[in-house]
Amino acid sequence: MDLEYQRRVFEYTPATARGGRHPVVVVGAGPVGLATAVDLAQNGVPTVLLDDDDRLAHGSRAICFSKRTLEIFDRLGCGERMAAKGVRWHVGRVFHRDQEVYSFDLLPETGHARPAFVNLQQYYVEGYLHERAQQLPNLDLRWRSKVTNLARHAGHVALTVTTPAGDYLLEAAYVVAADGGKSTLRALMGLESHGRTFRDRFLIADVKMTADFPAERWFWFDPPFHPGQSVLLHRQPDNLWRIDFQLGWDADPELEKSPERVIPRIQALLGPDARFELEWVSVYTFRCQRMDAFRHGRVLFAGDAAHGVSPFGARGANSGVQDADNLAWKLRLVVEGKAPTSLLDTYAREREGAADENILHSTRATDFITPKSAASRLFRDAVLQLAKDQPFARRLVNSGRLSTPSTYAASVLNTPDSEHFEGVMHLGAPAADAPLTQDGRPDWLLRHTGNGFSGLYAAGSARDAEVVAAMAALAGDAIPVWIVVVAPAGQGGPGMLEDSAGLFAARYDAAHGSFYLLRPDQHVCARWRAFDLQAVRAAVARASCNDFNAAGATGRRDQMEHA
Numbered sequence: 001m002d003l004e005y006q007r008r009v010f011e012y013t014p015a016t017a018r019g020g021r022h023p024v025v026v027v028g029a030g031p032v033g034l035a036t037a038v039d040l041a042q043n044g045v046p047t048v049l050l051d052d053d054d055r056l057a058h059g060s061r062a063i064c065f066s067k068r069t070l071e072i073f074d075r076l077g078c079g080e081r082m083a084a085k086g087v088r089w090h091v092g093r094v095f096h097r098d099q100e101v102y103s104f105d106l107l108p109e110t111g112h113a114r115p116a117f118v119n120l121q122q123y124y125v126e127g128y129l130h131e132r133a134q135q136l137p138n139l140d141l142r143w144r145s146k147v148t149n150l151a152r153h154a155g156h157v158a159l160t161v162t163t164p165a166g167d168y169l170l171e172a173a174y175v176v177a178a179d180g181g182k183s184t185l186r187a188l189m190g191l192e193s194h195g196r197t198f199r200d201r202f203l204i205a206d207v208k209m210t211a212d213f214p215a216e217r218w219f220w221f222d223p224p225f226h227p228g229q230s231v232l233l234h235r236q237p238d239n240l241w242r243i244d245f246q247l248g249w250d251a252d253p254e255l256e257k258s259p260e261r262v263i264p265r266i267q268a269l270l271g272p273d274a275r276f277e278l279e280w281v282s283v284y285t286f287r288c289q290r291m292d293a294f295r296h297g298r299v300l301f302a303g304d305a306a307h308g309v310s311p312f313g314a315r316g317a318n319s320g321v322q323d324a325d326n327l328a329w330k331l332r333l334v335v336e337g338k339a340p341t342s343l344l345d346t347y348a349r350e351r352e353g354a355a356d357e358n359i360l361h362s363t364r365a366t367d368f369i370t371p372k373s374a375a376s377r378l379f380r381d382a383v384l385q386l387a388k389d390q391p392f393a394r395r396l397v398n399s400g401r402l403s404t405p406s407t408y409a410a411s412v413l414n415t416p417d418s419e420h421f422e423g424v425m426h427l428g429a430p431a432a433d434a435p436l437t438q439d440g441r442p443d444w445l446l447r448h449t450g451n452g453f454s455g456l457y458a459a460g461s462a463r464d465a466e467v468v469a470a471m472a473a474l475a476g477d478a479i480p481v482w483i484v485v486v487a488p489a490g491q492g493g494p495g496m497l498e499d500s501a502g503l504f505a506a507r508y509d510a511a512h513g514s515f516y517l518l519r520p521d522q523h524v525c526a527r528w529r530a531f532d533l534q535a536v537r538a539a540v541a542r543a544s545c546n547d548f549n550a551a552g553a554t555g556r557r558d559q560m561e562h563a
Helices: 031-042 068-074 078-083 122-134 185-190 259-270 317-333 342-369 374-389 464-476 501-507 531-542 548-552 557-562
Strands: 021-027 048-050 064-065 087-089 091-096 098-106 117-119 137-141 146-152 158-165 166-177 191-208 217-221 230-236 240-246 277-293 300-301 436-439 443-444 453-458 481-488 496-497 516-518 523-528
Touching: 021 031, 021 158, 021 317, 031 048, 031 068, 031 122, 031 137, 031 443, 048 166, 064 068, 064 137, 068 078, 068 317, 068 342, 078 122, 078 374, 087 230, 117 548, 122 137, 122 481, 146 496, 166 185, 166 317, 185 300, 191 342, 217 259, 217 374, 259 277, 259 453, 277 342, 374 523, 453 464, 453 501, 453 531, 464 481, 464 531, 496 501, 516 531, 523 531
Parallel strands: 021 048, 021 166, 048 137, 091 217, 166 300, 453 481, 481 496
Antiparallel strands: 064 117, 087 117, 091 098, 146 158, 158 166, 191 240, 191 277, 217 230, 230 240, 436 443, 436 496, 453 516, 516 523
16 A cells, blocks of 8 residues: 555645736645646646645545546546556446345446546545646645635635635636535535435445455345445455445444444454454445536536535546536636637536436435335335346346436537437547557557547548648637547558547447547537538537527526626
């Protein structure tokens, strides 16, 4: 175990130019705040990141990071470290009492650079993001800097920052509130989250041990070692194991965290001869809630500050990082004067919809895991008994639907299809990766996209050189488009990408001449069966709210600027 990430304390350093007006200030240096700040800074936006603490996450906290989140971390320059350190898994098993009910595979097909999930302690995720942040000269990370007051003005937000050296005033054109479920900024603005609290408690125990359990997700309903309740087991790096025990609403949180209560529960699961050490223990209550609106003028909320879900399903940190992925490019274009502020309304609309989706899945899982009546428990147990032999019943079992990225199918930023496409790469969908080769060397599609708008062109004839030459004009536009040309296997020239396994063509229904436009967050926003320069420019204008119809469709335009 690398104790640096658990024990490291960051020194407070008084900023030489503490005040002044900054383009963006991000509050909260957890995974969401760090991801937002890194994304902005690596794309040229000077960013200040404030955190009231002086260390990384205490305990493993969020541990399950999805394929899509790893792809975002790839774009931020630290995905490889996380994938290498994390425990890769894609199989889950569900047990009822002492029998396995069924298993599932979250990534049954090959041809993906990243696994379905990795398990990685949050302090590693924060540590790797922090080290990436230190590489960026226009990212100013200030520890032990607590925001204690906030005032909104017509052209900026003024923050009072309290530090060991005293208070100072910090002004920002925009503020990103990523300061967690107990958000100070939300409280300072008199805002609230609304939703549902479930009458149940769960114990998290991080256990260090050597065990031969496979790297899989194991979930028990009513096991003999913890009767009437549920248990979840996950493997982490460094011989660390995450175990969740359902306790019931009447459990005393402080009492249940004591070793005298925790150790016998673990011993019952592992057996009387098992040897282990407790690393971290916490008790939590399920809550599913969100703010009514994620944008409040020049202040934008992200991650747990904006929304919260129960941990089963790994939807908290993953959805928060996807908030950052959605917000950063939009904020950059607005700060650079290349897009109207109404583009920020689309962050709110898209991610509020994603939060509703996550809350719905999380609520359903919680209702199944913790039945609220004898009748609902009877129904659940009957479903579990049927699921062992009946595939239809397995669709009803819910031990936490695992996190999947949102598709922004109804986004005003999408240009409607004018021709028919097959497959799952719908408008608004996150772009699927595909194995490629370049000059005979293995490569991956998503390594060539992201940060800016990208155009994917399916080559396949001698006339392609003429078409690709016409595409070059897009590179000189105010909002440029990076062109990625993919040729069939064996037909690419020097430096060209080749569809070595045919999966790019299959996943994108990319017949020769097809052209996809991807947003900077790698979501599909337009596609055609043939390249048309003016159509692509119009789609970029729409996707950046520079098109009147797209900008007007948000309903609020720039009046939110002064809210």
